[in-house]
Amino acid sequence: MEVRIEHLTKTFIGKKGKVTAVNDMSFVVPDGKLVGLLGPSGCGKSTTLYMIAGLHKPNDGKIWFGDEDVTSIPPENRGIGLVFQNYALYPHFSVKQNITFPLDNVRFPGPLDAHQTRIAEAKSKIRKIEKNIARGRKKQLDVKEEEKTLADMQEELAEAEKAYAAAKVALNELKVKNPEKYQELTKKSLSKAEKDAIALKMAKLVDIEGYLERKPKELSGGQQQRVAIARALAKTPRVLLLDEPLSNLDARLRLQTREEIRRIQKDTGITTIFVTHDQEEAMSISDIIVVMNNGIIQQIDAPQAVYDEPVNMFVAKFLGSPAINIFDGEIKDGQLFLDGELFDINPNYEKVYEGTITREKTVVKNTNFTLEEYYHDLDLHPERKNNITAEELYALENPELVTIQYEEKVVKHDRKVFIGVRPEAFTLDINKEFKGANSKHTHLNNIPVVMNYVQRVGRDVSVIGKIRDQEQTSLKIIIPSENWVDVEGKKIVNFKPKRFYVFEETGERIV
Known part of the structure; x- marks a missing residue:
């Protein structure tokens, strides 16, 4: 499932006024890939994740799951699995009960549900149209258009009721001819055996099948995190969202668990978004890294590409352990100096401009040539003097001059750099x-x-x-x-x- 974020913006109102947590963010999570949102605390990465989950409503922008716009869809209907930093396990439930808990609320649509929904929507629209017609007649307005729409909706309602009746007859016939198929079609929820089978499957996936009857307090931090991941995957979500899932683990468990997360993601092929402030975590398990700062995307690329080709000093300093060394340098006349001595020569050092300056020059009218350039060009094209009158020749050889203004870029040769x-x-x-x-x-x-x-x-x-x-x-x-x-x-x-x-x-x- 591809996830597409388009111009997402989120602001909060606090004591100090409006704060923009996420500013015009756009990126794509390819189907089946793991994308890491990386940045310092407060940069907006968790806010972004919660907007994707539906827990925060964006002020602007859209969120797409495949071809479906989910921006206004509530969290429970988005098809997501969400794992928090603190696991959020129920302490009085066993591991199995924690994993199957989301399945307790799973409800399957019945074979007649779509027809009933169609009928209900048609009736609702008819009521609204009838109210509009009544108001219009009271004000002596022309309601012919509304009456036509009402007739169309009444026809739609009749068709919906007819389709519902036919489906109900077919379902009753199926109940007699094939009771097992009827039971499968009309099933409203999972049976206990089905839920137990899913719990075992998820437990095997995250390698905790031997702990299904234990309580969370009997597990290590890494095992508890695996339970949280298994629970998130139990409903077969379209997208898995992980909000700093390793922050509460010690160094050894963090390394082991991040390897497990990567394995699970590869095994399931589920599209995953992983939030972290730890650059080593992001680089080790992500297919793509989105580096953020102050609510703005700094760089999007493969982990090694971000490390090797940082677009700015923030990205260069944020990635790498030990951190990158930063020295004071200076550019003089297009050359780079370190510690007062020539360090490097590169034409790119010339490509910085202080601004522009307005200058004047005298040129031949209707051209951009100075007089010298004009005569030089004329010498290169003597054929212009052929087949013209004496008057035209005089005008050609004695051009009218005008003064024009133009903008010239000013190169900033000498400047401090890092x-x-x-x-x-x-x-x-x-x-x-x-x-x-x-x-x-x-x-x-x-x-x-x-x-x-x-x-x-x-x-x-x-x-x-x-x-x-x-x-x-x-x-x-x-x-x-x-x-x-x-x-x-x-x-x-x-x-x-x-x-x-x-x-x-x-x-x-x-x-």
């Missing part, structure tokens, strides 16, 4: 020697690092340090153990990033 390098993107370069902490001689793209200390943690070596003249900036570098070279005794060691990002002061990414 340089971002992920900890694992560094390589160690020991071929460069430094004369001291005040040395200003570096190679292009190289970063001289004053090392504070080195940690050897199994497969990786972690370096904590800083750039020489940026005392306030702590730097973290991760080098695979097999690539590490002992640099003990060196105060400054050169590191070269394999990949780096450059951001404007606004956070917009340049490269």
Whole structure:
């Protein structure tokens, strides 16, 4: 089931006035995929989930499940399964009873229900039309159009009653000829055996079939969360919604349970939306990540693509553990400088404009050519002078000049920027020697690092340090153990990033 969100907006009225929790949000959850809504607390991700569930009504926008607009449909009729952060299990129920609880309210439409609904709707419309006609006649208005509509609806009612009578006769005949089929068609709810079978099936799916008779208090946090997921899946929902389902678990259980969620989603093929503030969770189980901040979508893409190609500094800083290193940089005359030295050259550094300025120039009338450009163009096309009168030739060679105004973009050559390098993107370069902490001689793209200390943690070596003249900036570098070279005794060691990002002061990414 594809889920489509179109221009969704939600505002709340609080003590400080109107607050926009979700602002003009649009995205698509492909059928059978798991999409993670990722962002800091208060960014609007849970509000978005609750609007999809029907618990919050949007101020604007639409929500589609497939081709069905569900924006105004109540939660119980949307076909969703919802798992909350706190499990919400009934403590006095067994695991089996918790799983089957949603099934107790399942009601199947009877074979005559559609006909009865059609009759009821026709009667309701007829009553409204009759009231309109009565009001119109009282005011001496023309009610011919309403009378025609009334006749059409009376005809619709007669057809509906005829179809209902025929269906009732057919059902009575079926009761005599095939009692089992009749019983199946007229069944209003699931039997206890059917509910128990579903509970067992769901318990096997989430790997808790041995705990069906236990109470929630006898289960671990991870097991309780699996019960909540099994309960959400019991009604075979069209869409599964998970609101930070792992937040209450310890680190080990969190890892295990997120693997289980991914397995369950793959096994069932159910379209799933998963809310989390943990970027590691989102990246590990999502097919697509929607990164949010302040109610606005920042980026939508596959997890690795979001990590490798962040669209702005917020996304770059939010994803990654340890977090990305951010340094102060400067662009001068289209070149990037770090710590006062040339760091990189890229034509993209020129593509920032302060604004526009109005200028004037003298051009040939009805053209954009200056006089010099006009004569040069004329020399390139001498055929223009052929077959024209002397008067026309004079006008051609002595053009009328006019002064025009035009807007010119002003390039902002020099500006402060930020340089971002992920900890694992560094390589160690020991071929460069430094004369001291005040040395200003570096190679292009190289970063001289004053090392504070080195940690050897199994497969990786972690370096904590800083750039020489940026005392306030702590730097973290991760080098695979097999690539590490002992640099003990060196105060400054050169590191070269394999990949780096450059951001404007606004956070917009340049490269």
